[in-house]
Amino acid sequence: MKRFYFSLIAFIAVAASAEVITMDLTTATDMVSNPITFSQTSGTGYYDGTDVWDSTYNDSGICQFIYTNGARFMLSHLPSQDSYGGMSWEGFTISKVSQDTANVFGCVANGGLAGVGTPYVIGYYSSWITVSLGYSSNIILFDQEYYPEYVYICQNSNTMEAITNGGVFNARAFTENDTLALIISALNSGMEETKSITYYLAVDGEKNNGWIKVPLTALGQAAGLSFRMTTTDIGQFGENTPMYFALDGLTVNTEIATALPQVAIQQPKATKMIVQQEIYILRGSELYTPLGQRIR
Numbered sequence: 001m002k003r004f005y006f007s008l009i010a011f012i013a014v015a016a017s018a019e020v021i022t023m024d025l026t027t028a029t030d031m032v033s034n035p036i037t038f039s040q041t042s043g044t045g046y047y048d049g050t051d052v053w054d055s056t057y058n059d060s061g062i063c064q065f066i067y068t069n070g071a072r073f074m075l076s077h078l079p080s081q082d083s084y085g086g087m088s089w090e091g092f093t094i095s096k097v098s099q100d101t102a103n104v105f106g107c108v109a110n111g112g113l114a115g116v117g118t119p120y121v122i123g124y125y126s127s128w129i130t131v132s133l134g135y136s137s138n139i140i141l142f143d144q145e146y147y148p149e150y151v152y153i154c155q156n157s158n159t160m161e162a163i164t165n166g167g168v169f170n171a172r173a174f175t176e177n178d179t180l181a182l183i184i185s186a187l188n189s190g191m192e193e194t195k196s197i198t199y200y201l202a203v204d205g206e207k208n209n210g211w212i213k214v215p216l217t218a219l220g221q222a223a224g225l226s227f228r229m230t231t232t233d234i235g236q237f238g239e240n241t242p243m244y245f246a247l248d249g250l251t252v253n254t255e256i257a258t259a260l261p262q263v264a265i266q267q268p269k270a271t272k273m274i275v276q277q278e279i280y281i282l283r284g285s286e287l288y289t290p291l292g293q294r295i296r
Contacts, residue, residue, distance in 0.1 A: 018255035021146070023073050025112065025119040025248070028094055030055065031062045036094055046158055046168070051096040051117075052105045057087040065141075066092060073250065074141040074224075075121065078129060090126040090137040094119050095246075097157075102168070106157035107246035109210050113152055122156065125229040125243040135191050141224035145189070146252035148216035148225060153182060155201055155208040156244035163202050163233075163241060170240040171233060176205035178232045182245055184214070186222035193226050195219045201245060211248065221256070 028036040039054040049056065055063045059079040066075040076091040097106040098117040105122055112120035129137040162171035163180060174180070180202040185193035197218055201208045219225075231241035 018253050020149070020251060020253050021069060021072060023068050023248075023250040025068060025094060025121070027070065028066055028068045028119070031065055031067065033067075034062070036066065038094075038096055046102060046104050048097075048101075048103055049105065051098070052122075053094045056089055056093040059087065066094065072143045074143075076137065076139045076141075078126075078137055090124050090129050092121050092123050092138060092140075095122045096120075100157050100160075102158050102161035104156070104158040104242065104244055107154040108157055108160050108208075109154050109246075112248045113211055120154070120246050120248045123227055123245045123247060125227065125245075127228075127238060127243075130228065135187075135193075136185075136226040136228050138227040139187065139191075139224055140227075140250065141187070142222070142252065145221050145223050146254060147221055147256045148186070148219050149251045149253055150213050150215050150217075150249070151184070151247055151251070152211045152249040153199055153201070153208065153214050154211045154246040154248070156242070156246055159201070159242045159244045160207065160209075163207065168242055170235050171242065172240065174202055174205075174207075174233070179203045179230075180232075180241060181230045183228045183230065184216065184219070185226040185228070186219035187224040187226050189223045191224075194222070213249075225250075 030036070036053050038051050039049045053066075056077075057079055063077055063079060066077055067073070068075070077089065077093060078091040079087060079089045093105070095105040095107075096111070096117055096119050097103055098110045100106055100108050100110055104124070107120060107122070110116045112118040123138045126137045158168060159180070162168035163174040163178070166173035179200060182199045182201055183196055184199065185196040188194055195218060197214070197216065199212075199214045216225075227245075229239075229243045229245065231239050231243070233240040
């Protein structure tokens with residue numbers, strides 16, 4: 001008579017009360033809840049502002065952040081009047097540019113995750129502004145601490161033109177030895193960067209050419225995110241590479257997934273029986289053939 005024991009080890013990642021929140025750009029507003037609207041006025045060259053947030057160059061106080069999801073996400077927007085006597089901006093804006101024409105407001109996917117012509121975020125990183133502020137020009141603050149899960153990143157159209165063909169102002173085409181990196185860091189409540197991950201928009205001769213999902217779970221709990229860029233194309237006055245990138249689909253969780261303790265489940269004892277030279281398995285009060293067919 002032989003006894004058989006079966007055990008089941010269960011690992012279940014759960015967060016029963018967790019809420020998963022994904023940035024929804026259709027809810028975007030300025031700081032006093034005015035919905036984001038898009039410019040219908042054609043510009044010229046790299047800076048054609050058609051289908052871009054029409055307050056991108058508005059330096060009023062209500063435009064210092066873009067809110068989405070009812071201000072659960074707050075994206076920095078830094079317009080200023082220090083650009084050769086005109087207006088400039090750093091931080092983030094929202095675009096629906098759908099043509100990949102080296103526009104600073106475009107991305108090589110020609111639209112957000114939802115398809116061509118749908119909204120997405122354009123980030124413009126300034127190392128000079130970052131030094132002045134003491135934190136990155138590109139931050140996304142949360143209304144409470146969350147656990148970032150992932151974000152989708154795409155190459156900006158103007159940046160792609162620069163690193164592929166050169167000739168965009170002082171930028172040169174990249175070689176296999178060049179890199180363009182996006183560094184994403186968790187921010188604590190004191191606006192200090194803690195853990196970081198690096199995603200390469202260009203490395204080893206390869207370039208980002210569409211929406212790529214970038215995991216953020218390694219950052220842990222955060223009050224917000226910081227985005228910085230680095231390039232190997234540096235000139236006398238700083239980065240030659242246009243420091244733009246696109247993002248969409250930022251997703252966070254209110255709780256971190258945890259593994260439940262291992263649970264060993266013991267099945268009923270099984271006994272081998274031989275009846276009229278036939279082998280049967282008795283488990284509890286049930287009788288089975290060796291192939292698992294129940295007899296009684």
